[in-house]
Structure formats: structure tokens, C-alpha cells
Amino acid sequence: WRSRRFAAALAGAAALALPLAALYPLSLHRASPAAFDWWLRQNAFGVFGGTETFALSFSPVYYLKNLLWFAFPAWPLALWTCSRRGFWREDWAAPAVLWTAAALALLCCTPAHDADNLIWLLPPLSLLGAVRLDVLRRGAAAFFNWFGIMIFGLLAAFLWLGWLAMNFGWPAKLAERSAYFSPYYVPEFDWMPMIVAVLFTPLWVLAVRRRKVRGRQAVTNWAAGMTLVWALLMTLFLLWLDAAKSYRPVVERMEAAAPAALKSGTECLAVARDAYTVRTAWGEYGSLPLAVGGEASCRYRLTRNEKADEPAPAGWRVLWQGARPRSKQEFFVLLEKQEAV
Structure with missing residues (x-):
């Protein structure tokens, strides 16, 4: 991989990938400048957010724990390959290990916990696990x-x-x-x-x-x-x-119980910038517009809690609470700002 041929192949891949990666944002901007602006501010950097919501978080335990079942049996076979004599003399060893280390570093910095992101590790682990199968x-x-x-x-x-x-x-x-x-x-x-x-x-x-x-x-x-x-x-x-x-029943029950001011659009519904589940579920199944990061200006607020009996923040009161069937770690709460006395 230290050869000129590898460098040329890498440059050719980058020259092909960069224009392809630009197709989506360019097409989105051409079709809907407003939607492109929202994507740029909220999702331009993928799991790290956008220009307004960019965030980092160090959470290695979550991904290392889920890697045990997500990448099985690739990871034990990969460890066995790495333990074999002469491993580092192989041409494919350094690129595969570097890919694994870079993907792990990115995962440990992502603010959202999602086991699906571990798919980034499957290609290098599969390569490491497969190359020595014939001598198992x-x-x-x-x-x-x-x-x-x-x-x-x-x-x-x-x-x-x-x-x-x-x-x-x-x-x-x-x-x-x-x-x-x-x-x-x-x-x-x-x-x-x-x-x-x-x-x-x-x-x-x-x-x-x-x-x-x-x-x-x-x-x-x-x-x-x-x-x-x-x-x-x-x-x-x-x-x-x-x-x-599905989040559809939860969203439908919440919107059915929403105050008339929300349904008519005279009041806004705020969600936190890092409330990715709320933004995705209500963006997919809901009809109420969401004000991302509008906690200070909106009368109503939608949050996601990990406990059913979690108290409302100071100055807010609970109007509605719901969850998916048998969910014990995810509860959605509609809050209303209390009038100052």
C-alpha cells in the first residue's frame, strides 16, 4: 500500500467520490433552497449535526459494548488474525488496522448513541477475519x-x-x-x-x-x-x-392531545438541538412544525426522557406523556411554559 499504484488508485477513488458526494446537496439546493438551508444547518455533517447543531461527545463504552454482538463473529476472527506471527508484514495489515482505529475514534466522538453506526467497522473487521480462514x-x-x-x-x-x-x-x-x-x-x-x-x-x-x-x-x-x-x-x-x-402511534396521540394554539400554529413547539429521535419521529409522522433550539421563545416544548416519573424542569408543566408499547427507557413529554406570577 506504500506504492505509487496504491496512491494513484486512492487519488482516482477520491476524484470519483467527491463529485458523487456533491450530487445530493447540489440537487437539493436546486429543488428546494429552503430544504437545503435546513439540511446545511441541521445535518450537513451527518451524525455530528450541521453548521448550527455541530456537537462532539466521548462515549467509547457504548460502542465497545455493542460491538461485541454487532460485529460477531468478525471481531474474534480479526483478533485471531492480528495475533498470528508475521501479521504486520502483510500489505493489507496496516490499512485495515488504520481503518478500524479511525472508525472507532469517529464513533467514540459521535453525540448520538446509535448501534447502526458500527457498520463503519464491518469492512475492515471482515477483511481481517477473512484473510486467514483457510488456515483456521x-x-x-x-x-x-x-x-x-x-x-x-x-x-x-x-x-x-x-x-x-x-x-x-x-x-x-x-x-x-x-x-x-x-x-x-x-x-x-x-x-x-x-x-x-x-x-x-x-x-x-x-x-x-x-x-x-x-x-x-x-x-x-x-x-x-x-x-x-x-x-x-x-x-x-x-x-x-x-x-x-413505530413512532407513528406516539406522534398521533401527542398531536391529538396538543393544545389548540399548537394545532392552529399561533404557538411554536420547541425541541432541543440534540433531540435527534424527537426531530426524526415528528418530522416523519407529525404535522406540527418544530422549532429546533427554540426553548427560550416557544411556549410549548417536546422532550425525550429516560424515566416515566422524571419531573418537569423549573417553570414548565407536563401536558402529555407517551411512549411506544412496553418501552421502559424512552418517554416523550409535551411541556407548557408556566406564566410568571
């Missing part, structure tokens, strides 16, 4: 393969049983728990998702029926298991998950 010991590969088949096989069986419970009421206990966690779900049968789910299940069984399994085959079987579980979730459980996790 047969015993380790066999155990890894068995563990993956057991985990994903049990998950697939549970998902099929859960689909029966939430749509047909059997088993009764599982159906009761299904309704408890997603009370807004309405049973619905669609042939197309069912056909996809039925096809994926036997295909996975055929894919993992290998007698001589080495490292490469074990990882392929793991990927096949993940594909099966993801396919079942996105076909059998998509409507159930949407009813349980």
Missing part, C-alpha cells in the same frame, strides 16, 4: 459451524412458532406475549411474504448440510443462517415489528 484449525471451524447452525436453527424455529402464535393464537401463551409486546398489531395474511419465508427455510437446510467443514465453509454457513433469520423477520414479522416499534 479444523476443530475451531467445526465448533464455530455447529454453534451457528444451533443458534440460527433455533431462532428460525422460534420465529415460525411465533408467527403461528400472533396470527392464529397457538400456542396460547406465546400469543399472549405477542399481543403484550405489540398491542397495535392486527393479524394479516399475505401470500408473497409467506412464499419467500417457505422457500428460504429449506434452502438454508440444504446450504448447511456439509460434511467436511473448514473455516471458509463455517463462515458461509453462518452467513446463510443470518440470511434465513433476517428473511423470516422481514417476511413473517415485519408488520408485527412495525406495530411495536
Whole structure:
């Protein structure tokens, strides 16, 4: 990677990527200057905000903790690769480690905690984990393969049983728990998702029926298991998950309980600059305009709390509070500024 060819390839990639990256903001500015101005002020730097909302935060524990499950099994294989003799003499070692370190540093500085951001680490960890698969010991590969088949096989069986419970009421206990966690779900049968789910299940069984399994085959079987579980979730459980996790019911209940002054637009609704969940949910499903950073000038304020009984700030009173079904760590509160006496 220290060669002129690598430098030329890097320069060519940058020359191609920069114009492509400029397409979105230029198109947005041409289509709607007002929307471009909002994007520039709020989201121009991605997870770090915009020109008005730029923020940094040091939170390594959150991302390191979630990395354990998010990047499994890539990270243990990557650690095994890094521990092998002669690792640093390989041409791909330094770029992969630098990519991993740079991505971790960026994640640790992001103000918003979102496990999805860990996807930045998957390419270098996958590279480090894959390059030495062919020399992985047969015993380790066999155990890894068995563990993956057991985990994903049990998950697939549970998902099929859960689909029966939430749509047909059997088993009764599982159906009761299904309704408890997603009370807004309405049973619905669609042939197309069912056909996809039925096809994926036997295909996975055929894919993992290998007698001589080495490292490469074990990882392929793991990927096949993940594909099966993801396919079942996105076909059998998509409507159930949407009813349980969507912010739409919360936003609709809040706007139904909003004062007439908010609905008519005579008063503004303030949200904090770092309230990313509130801004995203109400921007997607709500009809009330949000005044980002307008706590000082707005009579009403929308916040996100981590406790249900969290007291209102001094000078404010609670008008409404709501949450998604069974949520214990996320509560949305509509506040009204009290008149000074």
C-alpha cells in the first residue's frame, strides 16, 4: 500500500467520490433552497449535526459494548488474525488496522448513541477475519459451524412458532406475549411474504448440510443462517415489528392531545438541538412544525426522557406523556411554559 499504484488508485477513488458526494446537496439546493438551508444547518455533517447543531461527545463504552454482538463473529476472527506471527508484514495489515482505529475514534466522538453506526467497522473487521480462514484449525471451524447452525436453527424455529402464535393464537401463551409486546398489531395474511419465508427455510437446510467443514465453509454457513433469520423477520414479522416499534402511534396521540394554539400554529413547539429521535419521529409522522433550539421563545416544548416519573424542569408543566408499547427507557413529554406570577 506504500506504492505509487496504491496512491494513484486512492487519488482516482477520491476524484470519483467527491463529485458523487456533491450530487445530493447540489440537487437539493436546486429543488428546494429552503430544504437545503435546513439540511446545511441541521445535518450537513451527518451524525455530528450541521453548521448550527455541530456537537462532539466521548462515549467509547457504548460502542465497545455493542460491538461485541454487532460485529460477531468478525471481531474474534480479526483478533485471531492480528495475533498470528508475521501479521504486520502483510500489505493489507496496516490499512485495515488504520481503518478500524479511525472508525472507532469517529464513533467514540459521535453525540448520538446509535448501534447502526458500527457498520463503519464491518469492512475492515471482515477483511481481517477473512484473510486467514483457510488456515483456521479444523476443530475451531467445526465448533464455530455447529454453534451457528444451533443458534440460527433455533431462532428460525422460534420465529415460525411465533408467527403461528400472533396470527392464529397457538400456542396460547406465546400469543399472549405477542399481543403484550405489540398491542397495535392486527393479524394479516399475505401470500408473497409467506412464499419467500417457505422457500428460504429449506434452502438454508440444504446450504448447511456439509460434511467436511473448514473455516471458509463455517463462515458461509453462518452467513446463510443470518440470511434465513433476517428473511423470516422481514417476511413473517415485519408488520408485527412495525406495530411495536413505530413512532407513528406516539406522534398521533401527542398531536391529538396538543393544545389548540399548537394545532392552529399561533404557538411554536420547541425541541432541543440534540433531540435527534424527537426531530426524526415528528418530522416523519407529525404535522406540527418544530422549532429546533427554540426553548427560550416557544411556549410549548417536546422532550425525550429516560424515566416515566422524571419531573418537569423549573417553570414548565407536563401536558402529555407517551411512549411506544412496553418501552421502559424512552418517554416523550409535551411541556407548557408556566406564566410568571
